[in-house]
Amino acid sequence: MSTAAPPAGEGNPPLTGAPSAAVVEEMAREAAAWCALHGLVVGDRADQRSGTVPGVGLVHAPFSLLPANLPESFWRQACELAPIFNELVDRVSLDGKFLQDSLSKTSQVDDFTSRLLEIHMKMMAINKEENIRLGLHRSDYMLDSETNSLLQIELNTISASFPGLGSLVSELHRTLINHYGNLLSLDPRRVPANVASSQFAEALARAWAEFNVDSAVEAEGQVLPDGTLLVDGRKVAVVYYRAGYTPNDYPSEAEWSARLLMEQSSAVKCPSISYHLVGTKKIQQELAKPNVLERFLENKEDIAKLRKCFAGLWSLDDAEIIKTAIEKPELFVLKPQREGGGNNIYGLDLRGTLIKLQKEGGDALAAYILMQRIFPKAFLAYLVRGGVCHEGLAISELGIYGAYLRHIMQQGREQGNDLSTDRNEEQRQAALAMLRETYEDVDEEPEVLNETDPAMVVGQGTPPLVVEEQDKLQNFIHSMSAPVQGSILNSPPSVRPATRDVASARQQEEKRRSKRLEQAHRADKPAMVLAQEVLAKKLGTIPEEKEFDEEACKEYLRTFDNPLTPEAIKVVNRLIHITAGKGSKKTIKGRYKKKE
Numbered sequence: 001m002s003t004a005a006p007p008a009g010e011g012n013p014p015l016t017g018a019p020s021a022a023v024v025e026e027m028a029r030e031a032a033a034w035c036a037l038h039g040l041v042v043g044d045r046a047d048q049r050s051g052t053v054p055g056v057g058l059v060h061a062p063f064s065l066l067p068a069n070l071p072e073s074f075w076r077q078a079c080e081l082a083p084i085f086n087e088l089v090d091r092v093s094l095d096g097k098f099l100q101d102s103l104s105k106t107s108q109v110d111d112f113t114s115r116l117l118e119i120h121m122k123m124m125a126i127n128k129e130e131n132i133r134l135g136l137h138r139s140d141y142m143l144d145s146e147t148n149s150l151l152q153i154e155l156n157t158i159s160a161s162f163p164g165l166g167s168l169v170s171e172l173h174r175t176l177i178n179h180y181g182n183l184l185s186l187d188p189r190r191v192p193a194n195v196a197s198s199q200f201a202e203a204l205a206r207a208w209a210e211f212n213v214d215s216a217v218e219a220e221g222q223v224l225p226d227g228t229l230l231v232d233g234r235k236v237a238v239v240y241y242r243a244g245y246t247p248n249d250y251p252s253e254a255e256w257s258a259r260l261l262m263e264q265s266s267a268v269k270c271p272s273i274s275y276h277l278v279g280t281k282k283i284q285q286e287l288a289k290p291n292v293l294e295r296f297l298e299n300k301e302d303i304a305k306l307r308k309c310f311a312g313l314w315s316l317d318d319a320e321i322i323k324t325a326i327e328k329p330e331l332f333v334l335k336p337q338r339e340g341g342g343n344n345i346y347g348l349d350l351r352g353t354l355i356k357l358q359k360e361g362g363d364a365l366a367a368y369i370l371m372q373r374i375f376p377k378a379f380l381a382y383l384v385r386g387g388v389c390h391e392g393l394a395i396s397e398l399g400i401y402g403a404y405l406r407h408i409m410q411q412g413r414e415q416g417n418d419l420s421t422d423r424n425e426e427q428r429q430a431a432l433a434m435l436r437e438t439y440e441d442v443d444e445e446p447e448v449l450n451e452t453d454p455a456m457v458v459g460q461g462t463p464p465l466v467v468e469e470q471d472k473l474q475n476f477i478h479s480m481s482a483p484v485q486g487s488i489l490n491s492p493p494s495v496r497p498a499t500r501d502v503a504s505a506r507q508q509e510e511k512r513r514s515k516r517l518e519q520a521h522r523a524d525k526p527a528m529v530l531a532q533e534v535l536a537k538k539l540g541t542i543p544e545e546k547e548f549d550e551e552a553c554k555e556y557l558r559t560f561d562n563p564l565t566p567e568a569i570k571v572v573n574r575l576i577h578i579t580a581g582k583g584s585k586k587t588i589k590g591r592y593k594k595k596e
Contacts, residue, residue: 031172031176035061035168040169062383067191081402082402086403088293090404092283096120099274105363107401110366112337136403138163141398144374154279168193170191221261228265236265240270315369316366316368329351335369502528
């Protein structure tokens with residue numbers, strides 16, 4: 001890894017200047033060809049034969065043309081956490097009472113969790129031992145722009161996806177930077193190696209070797225009295241769950257019977273039912289409570305490292321936190337006990353859901369947890385889907401992979417190994433997942449990430465003004481394209497959060513205010529809401545005469561679900577006065593122009 005490059009902030013790696021449209025299109029064509037040659041492909045839903053005819057109906061996976069920029073300190077922090085989380089999962093999985101007690105209320109209102117707990121209880125009743133325990137995990141993080149902290153989103157203990165595609169994206173980015181590095185002023189050595197795919201395979205192979213059988217099978221099976229799992233008369237060593245984490249994976253009792261059968265066997269499960277339960281949202285929230293980590297870990301430094309990455313997490317048996325979330329829904333995420341993405345609830349929908357659940361009464365709230373909303377910095381990225389490249393706003397999520405194998409020998413000796421830690425960063429833009437890798441930056445003082453001197457991040461020949469103004473545009477769009485934010489809560493507040501003194505601001509600016517703004521202030525609208533109202537009307541999202549109510553706000557926010565149109569970008573440019581030079585109407589380096 002090179003240590004010569006200067007530090008920079010989150011987002012795309014620092015460039016000496018934006019590549020021309022011709023270069024970007026050439027890179028996109030090269031990348032699409034590379035994907036076809038190296039297997040960075042997925043099934044094409046538009047082709048009915050996809051998945052049924054071998055080699056037919058494949059398309060490159062959506063990806064970002066360049067890796068995401070991440071300060072090295074945060075990268076190392078995430079990597080250091082991987083073995084600690086692996087150990088924590090193993091320790092918690094052995095405490096059956098903790099799992100049962102923590103999920104008991106949830107199981108009363110969530111059938112899926114109840115069925116999983118039922119299997120777990122049956123394993124506890126027969127004192128089922130897992131002498132060989134295998135975990136293939138992925139811990140997901142975002143860099144919060146409000147606190148400049150790397151905060152954990154979730155820990156996946158079942159079917160941790162993308163190790164294969166992620167490893168290939170890392171190779172793709174290094175290949176592109178090798179070819180175009182001089183134009184981009186990027187160093188391919190700064191793209192860390194991603195060997196998650198091969199190391200996951202190694203972990204599975206080692207678990208199979210520890211079990212000591214000579215074959216691998218996939219069919220119907222049975223469990224012998226000694227616990228041996230047989231499939232077509234052959235002994236099974238390792239069971240890997242590629243599915244099984246959503247209710248849709250169990251359409252009938254046959255699937256639940258198969259899950260129970262495999263849990264009853266002596267085969268190595270990845271994950272076992274206890275490892276699976278440790279990865280639930282409710283357990284994540286329970287582990288964030290004071291003094292709970294100390295129940296499972298002894299090392300105080302490890303405990304402190306884990307707590308540092310925990311976002312605010314709350315159960316919904318606290319009336320005060322529910323009240324706060326209803327008043328300030330933009331500060332929270334409501335999470336059900338589901339995996340696989342697309343289940344979380346935000347903003348006005350969060351408020352409506354909480355009000356509805358409160359009216360229903362009972363234990364319905366126990367099916368959810370409340371989490372502090374993380375606000376990563378949005379940045380412009382080159383996104384490629386279906387062979388077409390466009391520039392759009394994006395945010396980054398960092399996933400760190402970890403493999404863990406523990407074997408209790410017959411003599412009572414216990415051997416645990418962390419077999420791998422690696423990462424794959426997923427670039428999310430609207431509802432589209434774009435595969436993306438990390439570009440390391442050496443930053444000796446990460447606490448000043450958001451105050452980096454522009455002179456330190458631009459290449460030779462690029463005026464600092466370019467980077468400053470591009471950052472202004474990115475920050476402006478990010479702040480204006482999200483529900484109104486307040487202070488990020490790190491613990492349940494004991495009192496209602498303080499609000500801005502609107503009255504004093506009203507007195508100071510009385511003479512400068514238009515009638516519309518005056519009426520808005522009388523309604524106690526926050527300044528950001530007023531700004532969003534102005535932008536919504538400038539963009540033409542709502543008519544000038546329309547009130548900026550909740551419905552109008554929803555319509556406005558949907559504007560940012562897709563990349564902004566060139567006309568919209570021009571409006572934003574005008575609002576924050578970005579120009580290439582004094583008196584010029586051309587946008588910076590032409591970056592926001594529509595590509596021909």
